[in-house]
Amino acid sequence: MRRNRTGSIAITVAVTAALALTGCTSKNNNTQPAASGSNASASGAADAGAKKKIAFVPKLQGIPYFEAMNAGGQEAAKVLPIEWLYQGPTQADAAAQAQIVRSYIQQKVDTLIVAPNDPNSMAPVLQQAKDAGIKVLTSDTDAPDSVRQAFVSQASTEGIGTALTDQLAKAMGEKGKYAIVSCGETAANLNGWIAVQKTVTAAKYPNMQIVDIVYAGEDQNKATQMATDLMNAHPDLTGLVGECTSSAPGVAQAVKDAGKIGKVFTVGLGTPMAMAPYLKDGSSSASVLWDVKNLGYLTAWAGLQVAEGKSFKADNNVSAAMPDIKYDAATKTLLLGPPLIITKDNVGQYNY
Numbered sequence: 001m002r003r004n005r006t007g008s009i010a011i012t013v014a015v016t017a018a019l020a021l022t023g024c025t026s027k028n029n030n031t032q033p034a035a036s037g038s039n040a041s042a043s044g045a046a047d048a049g050a051k052k053k054i055a056f057v058p059k060l061q062g063i064p065y066f067e068a069m070n071a072g073g074q075e076a077a078k079v080l081p082i083e084w085l086y087q088g089p090t091q092a093d094a095a096a097q098a099q100i101v102r103s104y105i106q107q108k109v110d111t112l113i114v115a116p117n118d119p120n121s122m123a124p125v126l127q128q129a130k131d132a133g134i135k136v137l138t139s140d141t142d143a144p145d146s147v148r149q150a151f152v153s154q155a156s157t158e159g160i161g162t163a164l165t166d167q168l169a170k171a172m173g174e175k176g177k178y179a180i181v182s183c184g185e186t187a188a189n190l191n192g193w194i195a196v197q198k199t200v201t202a203a204k205y206p207n208m209q210i211v212d213i214v215y216a217g218e219d220q221n222k223a224t225q226m227a228t229d230l231m232n233a234h235p236d237l238t239g240l241v242g243e244c245t246s247s248a249p250g251v252a253q254a255v256k257d258a259g260k261i262g263k264v265f266t267v268g269l270g271t272p273m274a275m276a277p278y279l280k281d282g283s284s285s286a287s288v289l290w291d292v293k294n295l296g297y298l299t300a301w302a303g304l305q306v307a308e309g310k311s312f313k314a315d316n317n318v319s320a321a322m323p324d325i326k327y328d329a330a331t332k333t334l335l336l337g338p339p340l341i342i343t344k345d346n347v348g349q350y351n352y
Contacts, residue, residue: 051083053109054303056296057100059117059141059184060218061088064271065245065292066115068352069140072296082304085109092184092218094118098125104134111135111303113152118186119143135306139299141189149306150332152299154290155339157189161196163288163339164267165205168239171265171285175207178239179230181223181247185215190243197241211237216247223250224257231258242268248287252278272342272350279344287342292352294322295336302334 056073058066070086077084085104089096094117104112105128112129116122116138123146126136130147139152154160168178180197182190194213201208211234216223227240227250240255242248248268252275255264261282268275270287278284301318305311312327312334326335342350 051081052304052307054082054111054300055085055104055109056113058088059115060092064274068292069296072293073300076297076300080304084300092117094121101125105129105132110307113137113139113299113303115140116143117184119188141187152302152334154295154336157192158196159339161193162200165197165200167267167286169205172239174205176238177209177211179212180241180243181226181251182215182243183218183247218246220246220250223247224254227251227254238264240266244269245271249274252284256283271352272347276347279347288339290336290340298336
């Protein structure tokens, strides 16, 4: 199906690794996004011009979650006729993210996909991309009031919010007070999950109460400090939720540091490798997530479909691992699937 040019791929992988390390350790003021993916195509065509340029701009580059999405996009680039481009800000900053988006517009990529830090401020920039003839999607986090053609969603808002609440309720014995340490105050996905948690807690768990919601940005150390402050402010607190992949390990670390394992229970949205030590020592009871690499692959695949002018079907056979991806035409949403519950028993099955 494709010709394996080992030397070219090896060079690409080496460059990718170097760029990933740079993104993790230094602030990137370069407005020229770097390619970060394989150039192999499904047809084996040697002509790179036949490939569609699919650019993904995450909320934040250098954290395990979005690097796993990038890995999934790279896998897609090995079997699809695409050039996968990946760059995000090194801080969860909406203005810095918009600058990267504009640079991709200048490059005239075929499809531009964004996980916006601030959906409202990103909407005008996405309009600029559309006006330039670029196809526009969102992934991981939506900008529903923008011109995006579709949203590649990890799982339903209701599914994630309900799973978080149910897992915490199970750990807390369905009673007690808990608090939420979220990340960006304007992140549509996080706020949607929190809204569901409020509803499910009130309707399903009358003996549980949310006492506070705080925002740590994408800063794990800040999440740990905020969780510590919450436990000090509410001595009878028995639960904490880390609403994103940086605050999930952050709240677990706070419980561990406070010596309150078995007294204060935590759940969150953490990547498997980051959560493994906390799941094993009991400072976290469960992580609610999804296959992040598959989400990256699906994002790249969706980018190719719209670049080629194809419409999504109600049921889409994306790959052997994703044979039945649903598309909701009413909301223009591709849904990866139901949430994945990660515990101490299955965390070892995942390598990201």
